Amino acid sequence: MIPGAFEYHRPKDMEGVLAVLQEHGDDARVIAGGHSLIPMMKLRMADIPHLIDLQDVQGLNSITVGDTITIGAMVTQHHIIENHALASAAPIMREASLQIADPQVRYMGTVGGNVANGDPGNDMPGLMQCLDATFTLVGPDGEREVAARDFYEAAYMTDREDEEVLTQVRFDKPQGGFAYEKQKRKIGDYATAAAAVQIVKDGDTCASASIAMTNLSDTPIYSEDAGAALAGTTVDDTAIEAAVAAMLGDIDPTEDNRGPIEFKRHAAAVILRRAIARAWSRA
Amino acid sequence: MNKEITRQERADALGGMGCKRKRVEDARFTQGKGNYVDDIKLPGMLFGDFVRSPYAHARIKSINTDRAMALDGVVAVLTADDLRPLGLHWMPTLAGDKQMVLADGKVLFQGQEVAYVVAKDRYIAADAVELVDVEYEELPVVVDPFEALKSDTVLREDLVAEDGSLPDGAHGPRKHHNHIFTWEVGEKDATEQVVSDAAVVAEETMYYHRTHPCPLETCGCVASMDKVNGKLTLYGTFQAPHAIRTVVSLISGIEEHNIRVVSPDIGGGFGNKVGAYPGYVCSVVASIVTGVPVKWIEDRMENLMTTAFARDYWMKGKIAATPEGKITGLWCHVTADHGGFDACADPTKFPAGFMNICTGSYDIPTAYLAVDGVYTNKAPGGVSYRCSFRVTEAVYFIERMIEVLAIELNMDAAELRRINFIKKDQFPYQSALGWEYDSGDYHTAWDKALKAVDYEGLRAEQAQRVEDFKAGKTRKLMGIGLTHFTEIVGAGPVKNCDILGLGMFDSCEIRIHPTGSAIARLGTISQGQGHATTFAQILATEIGLPADNITIEEGDTDTAPYGLGTYGSRSTPVAGAATAMAGRKIRAKAQMIAAYLLEVHDDDVEFDVDRFVVKGAPEKFKTMKEIAFAAYNQAIPGIEPGLEAVSYYDPPNMTYPFGAYICVMDIDVDTGVTDIRRFYALDDCGTRINPMIIEGQVHGGLTEALAVALGQEIAYDDMGNVKTGTLMDFFLPTAWEVPNYETDHTVTPSPHHPIGAKGVGESPHVGGVPCFSNAVNDAFRAFGLRHTHMPHDHWRIWKTANELGLHG
């Protein structure tokens, strides 16, 4: 678990970052908290001759909360948990962050790293899809925006170009009830199955619902049909089962040490039922 | 009255046996001031790293080191061909087999050491590993021991004669080219007769999965050959430094007096650091070749994949009983997967360790045990992970068999245990499989435990839960795990216990300084057990000097007396006994000095806490401090100056700690998630030296038991790839997963141990594993489950529930 040699860059601004990225192309990679990247380097699964540390780059550390919420790429999971304004405006962010890794990892792991990494095990991508977030990317050709729901292509493959940096995530202040439900083997483990749910209630019925699942395919799964199955219902057992069935149609888990496919599908269903019930009770 | 208080105060001031003395080690450990092997930095030191096989079974067609040697900073690359002229390409194992140091023509498990790179820094070494070109030819892989015994694939060509016949192994005849040994204990025919005649027989096959001790600190060493004076110093993570010195001498030919082995602070061992590994041999050779020190420290994956595993026993059992539940016989057959080499760490005469303690806490008149050892394409090992030799396996076996028998009899498992316990007045008890249990009082412990948890109340609650579950009111089941374990620890009597011919005695050497403080050195080595704390307490009580004034030193073979090290809960039973005995020799001499100083006859003084007093005249006394000074500054006729003693203790018997554990667990049948609501642990380790250390050991051992029972495994796929090579998949519980433990005790001193102590470090692991597992199994008993294999992780519990039809 000794990484190969690399050159360490620590630019002060985004121009500096982009300059190194442009100069070295594929051979350069940004590092945020390093808690996904460094293990890969130590296992020599990632060979990165030029490492660009984002720690000193200005403007990536803020959280702003209003009708729209923006979170800078370098905001850590710990900061999310600590930020009261964010916790009251988008409580699902805190509930989910508390289920990521352990306190030591959360002090280092960032939102940008979590969503840009492209690891199907990361919790933030599904959460961002549930919240219909937009990612801002900066590259040599300037800035562009991509919807979280369009960003993920396959494991470790995203819409981001090698020379682009993700600077922030943005989403509308979520409405209604929420739940982030995650089954894992122990603290510090990625999900066996996880569900992010937001439900808006209108009288006794569900006005709209947004559902995304984590670690049950090679990308996060935003299940539009599952959300639609709840809309207009009283979120009774029939509606929940319809949502679960729709979700099961969208996921495609693989076998690993967390269990065989049948178990994962079963766990996904249980977790989603629980998440819907909790979100509905809070709506 | 007044005098009594003073006496008590004097005793308290010593900090001797029975007091909750704070661990003296912790000041340095909690401040990062420990000195572990990786902290050792010697001038000019080089670093070693291994090229390891990606395949589980392959022939090596060629190894080309040119590209690696061309890398700046690489000093040497060793292969088997370099070790062959020294006769070091293979080395003997503790189990009487031999093991490749570096791959000699083929590899037998994934991660096997193929070449050893030596470089100027750790990073260059790692880079060079990638530049060694090895050409492999894949061979058929055998990972299942039952398949191995049928397979045409020969794993160990070196153990097949040219005419195809099979020479005997270290433990007798071999039945197949992948078979290592058969070990039989007890009466086969008589037991089979009892089983076939019995009114009730319960049969079960259980797999005790392969796992790993996974100490926080991995294995490593620094070898330093001084070519000028011919002396080799070897620092390393050794649980048995003296044995390592002897082994190094025997295999390297370096005279033993020219070898100094040092075990510095060790960050946990749990059996993983008992054996000798290729890394040690290669580092020694590299230091001899280069003339400078060489460090080798394995990383976490190397530790999990290649250094000694534990368990991997397939155990088939038959237990016979009368209709009333009195057990009449026990039959057990084990298929033991040893991996590519038999590198088990067991006393020589016991190829399956003390598996024959598998009659447990029960009075079973007839029993038979047979163990077949098998080679497969997995890493070698088979160490005792926080237990005495194979005792965890034995206790798991009997405690599961009891539960299965209870189901067969439709009886309460607590009651079934009670009616079969060996009774207090039966000790010393001769077991059907050959052990003499020294002492025990099982009924008292059991009743205390059941009462403490309100056992009847728990069963009533459980019955209600089953009703509620069936009525659809809950999706959680409740399991009550019971275990009454009996361990066999403290190996052991030299007459039947040795490792590589070295008797398993242990030792203590004490020097009292003129000012009344002392240093004691032992043949054992702490890896976190707190020896520096507890052994000083034994001595404080034995010699009447404050524990705080007694330094305990272990681990340096140039200074410590010869001993067989620390594992198998042997430190207190053996070295602790040596400590008490050496203390008594000090006291005997002190008595003569005191008598001289007090101008009375030797027999007219007696020991009193911290002094010798004149019998009948307690106001006339000499404190041990005064006596120590006198030993160095007065000419006493007929007595040599100084106050020192050495004791080598050969224990007359093993010790037999026991305990009663109860676990209450809730299980979510939909997710397989377990929640331990309560864990009660009563331990009887005989005399209790330091209750706080005991509690710490119990907490640690239970946590490792929880790990093993609920998820910790070394798993392989069909190609022999390790699937659990990192801590993401290899389960180490965190504070979050660990329940609150309630500890309790009874005290039944060992009759043959000088202070009556039995050892406790391993009890909680031995008793904990079956207790957690029984809780899981018990939760499903009402739905027809007899047995489900560990580890009870989420998906396996879900599968059990699923197969019982509990998911509708």
Ligand SMILES: Cc1cc2nc3c(=O)[nH]c(=O)nc-3n(C[C@H](O)[C@H](O)[C@H](O)COP(=O)(O)OP(=O)(O)OC[C@H]3O[C@@H](n4cnc5c(N)ncnc54)[C@H](O)[C@@H]3O)c2cc1C
């Ligand atoms: C023991 C452990 C347990 C964990 N458990 C969980 C868990 O349960 N759930 C979970 O979601 N995560 C988990 N993680 C991951 C952790 O949360 C990481 O911190 C996170 O995934 C990545 O954030 P980072 O800042 O460390 O990214 P880094 O490791 O620095 O980077 C990850 C990748 O993203 C790229 N990257 C980083 N920032 C940017 C950016 N601004 N723009 C473009 N690319 C960027 C990097 O180049 C790299 O490829 C765990 C990690 C560990 C070590």
